[in-house]
Amino acid sequence: MSELSPITVEIKGISKQFVLRHTRSIKEALIWFLKGRKGDLSAKFHALRDVSLDIRQGETVALLGFNGSGKSTLLKHISGVMTPDEGTVRTRGRVAGLIEVGAGFHPDLSGRDNVYLNAAILGMSETQIKERFDSIVEFAEIGEFIDTEVRFYSSGMYLRLAFSVAVHSDPEVFLVDEILAVGDEPFQKKCLDKIQELVDAGQTLVVVSHDLDLVQRICSRGVLLEHGRVLKDGPSHDVVEFLRSRTKG
Amino acid sequence: MTSLLDTPLVRPGIGQGLKDVFRRRYLLKLLVRKEIKLRYRGSVLGVIWSYVKPAIQFVVFYIAMGVFLGLNKNVGNYAVYLFSGIVLINFFTEALNNAAKSIVYNSGLIKKIFLPRELFPVASVFVSAAHFFPQLVVLLIGCLLTGWQPTPLGIFAGFAGFLVLAMLSVGLGLFFSSVNVYFRDSENFVEMMLMVATWVSPVMYQWTMVHERLGDFWFAVYQSNPVTVGVELFHYAFWSTTSGGDAALAAPPQLFELWLPVALVVSAAVLALGQFTFRKLEVKFAQEL
Numbered sequence: 001m002s003e004l005s006p007i008t009v010e011i012k013g014i015s016k017q018f019v020l021r022h023t024r025s026i027k028e029a030l031i032w033f034l035k036g037r038k039g040d041l042s043a044k045f046h047a048l049r050d051v052s053l054d055i056r057q058g059e060t061v062a063l064l065g066f067n068g069s070g071k072s073t074l075l076k077h078i079s080g081v082m083t084p085d086e087g088t089v090r091t092r093g094r095v096a097g098l099i100e101v102g103a104g105f106h107p108d109l110s111g112r113d114n115v116y117l118n119a120a121i122l123g124m125s126e127t128q129i130k131e132r133f134d135s136i137v138e139f140a141e142i143g144e145f146i147d148t149e150v151r152f153y154s155s156g157m158y159l160r161l162a163f164s165v166a167v168h169s170d171p172e173v174f175l176v177d178e179i180l181a182v183g184d185e186p187f188q189k190k191c192l193d194k195i196q197e198l199v200d201a202g203q204t205l206v207v208v209s210h211d212l213d214l215v216q217r218i219c220s221r222g223v224l225l226e227h228g229r230v231l232k233d234g235p236s237h238d239v240v241e242f243l244r245s246r247t248k249g
Numbered sequence: 250m251t252s253l254l255d256t257p258l259v260r261p262g263i264g265q266g267l268k269d270v271f272r273r274r275y276l277l278k279l280l281v282r283k284e285i286k287l288r289y290r291g292s293v294l295g296v297i298w299s300y301v302k303p304a305i306q307f308v309v310f311y312i313a314m315g316v317f318l319g320l321n322k323n324v325g326n327y328a329v330y331l332f333s334g335i336v337l338i339n340f341f342t343e344a345l346n347n348a349a350k351s352i353v354y355n356s357g358l359i360k361k362i363f364l365p366r367e368l369f370p371v372a373s374v375f376v377s378a379a380h381f382f383p384q385l386v387v388l389l390i391g392c393l394l395t396g397w398q399p400t401p402l403g404i405f406a407g408f409a410g411f412l413v414l415a416m417l418s419v420g421l422g423l424f425f426s427s428v429n430v431y432f433r434d435s436e437n438f439v440e441m442m443l444m445v446a447t448w449v450s451p452v453m454y455q456w457t458m459v460h461e462r463l464g465d466f467w468f469a470v471y472q473s474n475p476v477t478v479g480v481e482l483f484h485y486a487f488w489s490t491t492s493g494g495d496a497a498l499a500a501p502p503q504l505f506e507l508w509l510p511v512a513l514v515v516s517a518a519v520l521a522l523g524q525f526t527f528r529k530l531e532v533k534f535a536q537e538l
Binding site: 006007008010018019026029057076077078079080081082083088089090091092093095096100103104106108109113116117120121122123125126172202 | 253254256257258259260261262263273275276279280283286287290357358359360361362363364432434532535536
């Protein structure tokens, strides 16, 4: 990717600590306070440590690593769901995507209502939604079921509709967390083609996935995280090979 | 492509508070519409229930309280007196109860996608306002049947009373919904507070009784509760012209000159405090939920 492309995601030295054990009532907190605040009320866990990363426009980046390495947490920092304890994250343009299939879908609403609601959640305006509505339904291959309540959908239909809304939201930075593995083969291919199309149009893509073959196909750059640190950052092919060699021991 | 360079780098997840709610008002509209749609799903009468329930409540009040208990003797047209206060308290109770739970209730979304989280408590208040409307219709029918005369000041009082409680609900809703993420005691506390709210305002009784027992100073304290002022404004708006003579009982002196401004200031202060607390606490919502 050209060094001249503008930076769309700039991550500077971010760290994030999670509190593991929680007190959920005022009573417990009060007792702890009265006992002279002895000991920690909660255990802490470092999810990210001093992570720095610049992502430029049009890059396709895969965040790799084992469970608990911090890649989903990093993605949540880019989307703004979480804010870092230290360091800064800055993004350019609209950031949206599929963090989880159908977060924001309500089973008792019709497909149509859910498209409107979800698209608005992802930041689309009323006019944008109206313009793209037909295209969303067509891409999802939902057809006449669009006015049926979503709880009657098969899981495939559900996924297709959710994915379709997300790709049509047309953000500058598109985030995808582990969803490409679902759906049948033809639809998966259609999704990948669509993603490729968006990338060609200059969209930035950040993906979290365990599917290493898929990652190699759609992402040019790989970032390997381990225990919340960036272990390796380079062409996705190299990083995937590195990860595979480590797994073998 | 060059246009993207003109867009500044911004820190995601740092919102503008209630300003963002206004900016995303289309989403607010959809969220409110969703809740209203879901409320009566699968029921045959649907939205008619929203009219039937308060109408029955009104008839029961009229017969049981007005006729059997004889409260009409002390307070003319007691049913309208009681009902005009109750509809407002109903709105406040529902708005605050739902607003206080709204963040925890929508945790699935808040943990996954960034959006102005103030939307949820604010949407709860709007939904309650939509449910308040049928009760208002029933109240107005009751008023018209008992000789209600609309006056400009009366109509102003109705709007003012509603505005005061709407502001208060948003403010307290922001405060308790954000605290509820950390301490689930918050929603129980709200329920308790709302139970008290009916009794620390002149819904069942009259403000004169409080004044007689408490004297001027404590009565002023009593009056500085915006809920009290809201209820009195509603009495002025809907009941005073139907009461048959004792209209002065509707409102204490200086309701418009003094107590309404006080209520607006208190509600605005609560709103500011709610917004401040919410913004302090919201940065960690995703990991605490």
